[in-house]
Amino acid sequence: WMTIFGNSAISQIVDNNFVRLGEMVAENSAVGLFVFLETLPWSTALTGLSILMIVIFFVTSCDSGAMVIDMLCSNGKTDTPVWQRLFWAICVGVVAAVLMLAGGLEALQTMTIAAALPFSIVLLLACFGLGKALQVELAKRESLALTSMSGVENNWQERLDNVLSTPDKKNVDKFMTSRVKKAFEKVKDQFDTNDIHANISIINAGVSLTVSHGDEHDFCYGVHKTQHAQPDFNTDTDNDSETYYRAEVHLAEGGQDYDIMGWSEEAVINDIIDQYQKHLHFLHVLRD
Numbered sequence: 001w002m003t004i005f006g007n008s009a010i011s012q013i014v015d016n017n018f019v020r021l022g023e024m025v026a027e028n029s030a031v032g033l034f035v036f037l038e039t040l041p042w043s044t045a046l047t048g049l050s051i052l053m054i055v056i057f058f059v060t061s062c063d064s065g066a067m068v069i070d071m072l073c074s075n076g077k078t079d080t081p082v083w084q085r086l087f088w089a090i091c092v093g094v095v096a097a098v099l100m101l102a103g104g105l106e107a108l109q110t111m112t113i114a115a116a117l118p119f120s121i122v123l124l125l126a127c128f129g130l131g132k133a134l135q136v137e138l139a140k141r142e143s144l145a146l147t148s149m150s151g152v153e154n155n156w157q158e159r160l161d162n163v164l165s166t167p168d169k170k171n172v173d174k175f176m177t178s179r180v181k182k183a184f185e186k187v188k189d190q191f192d193t194n195d196i197h198a199n200i201s202i203i204n205a206g207v208s209l210t211v212s213h214g215d216e217h218d219f220c221y222g223v224h225k226t227q228h229a230q231p232d233f234n235t236d237t238d239n240d241s242e243t244y245y246r247a248e249v250h251l252a253e254g255g256q257d258y259d260i261m262g263w264s265e266e267a268v269i270n271d272i273i274d275q276y277q278k279h280l281h282f283l284h285v286l287r288d
Contacts, residue, residue, distance in 0.1 A: 009036050058096075066092050139285040162262035166244035172225050175247060175261055176206055180223050183268040184209045206247070209272065216286070219279045220252040221272050223260065251275060 012018040018039065024032040037046045066089035073088075074080050099108045167175075184200050184207060191198040197212040208222035226246050247261040249271070260268060 005036070008040070012036070012039055062089060062092050062096070136286065139282055158262070162259075165262060166230060167261055168241060169225070169227075169245050172245040172247055172261060176223055176225065179263070179265045180247065180260075180268055181207055183265045183272065186265075187269055187272050206250075208250075211276070213283065216283050217279075218252070219276055220250075221275055222250040223247050223268075224250045224255070226255075249275075 013022050020035070024035045026032075033050065034047055037043050037050060040046055066085060069088045069092070070080055070085050071078060074084070096108060099111050103110075181200070187209065188198040188200055191211060199210045199212075201208050201210065203222070203224075205224040205226075206222060208220060211219040213219065224247075226248050227243050228246060230242050230244055245261075246259040248259055249256045260271060263271070
């Protein structure tokens with residue numbers, strides 16, 4: 001619409017010698033819009049539609065601004081009382097009305113620019129925070145590529161059986177409460193021996209091991225139970241349902257997209273140590 005209106009206004013001034021339009025835009029841009037609409041067909045309908053769009057634009061902008069103010073004044077809560085949201089919406093409308101009555105559109109624009117100037121500092125800080133977060137993400141990617149998984153079974157037949165198996169929910173639950181939890185407990189005991197605080201927590205999706213590192217990033221290794229559709233080439237006769245489950249590894253950064261179902265207790269421990277070694281390298285990169 002900017003291209004259509006802009007080119008049409010330029011054509012009215014240059015081709016039709018409608019100099020008054022340029023003068024009105026220079027004198028009062030708000031009035032210039034309606035002067036331009038008078039040159040178009042169905043000018044009355046377009047004027048009414050423009051007023052309606054301006055009202056909708058102002059109302060939605062005011063509503064968004066009032067919602068943000070309400071959230072900032074409520075420590076980020078979004079389920080605040082209706083009267084509180086209504087209060088801030090009325091305040092925004094009253095401030096805008098007072099500025100319009102006091103100095104017109106120019107006063108409102110000046111106040112908007114003056115209020116936005118301090119917020120530019122917040123945007124600069126946000127850019128700085130984004131840069132730091134990208135550095136952390138890059139360091140984490142480098143640490144994850146440090147070593148390959150060494151926690152898998154040495155017996156290749158067992159590895160192949162684990163890859164082809166499609167266990168049901170009951171078998172995965174049994175695996176997590178037996179091998180995985182016992183592996184976590186052994187690793188936790190070893191951390192305690194080295195005076196490093198570790199904690200095991202049971203969550204809905206599975207079990208998680210957290211190692212505290214004070215002010216630095218904590219290490220989190222979890223095994224989550226995930227449901228998936230049964231593949232067409234399913235060869236597992238123990239599970240004839242349409243879905244199967246995986247015991248997937250999750251770190252603090254999210255899922256790692258590999259399944260440890262069927263691994264031995266020793267293999268799970270080795271994988272935890274591998275991931276912990278990568279985490280220590282990640283912390284080392286951050287310190288540098």
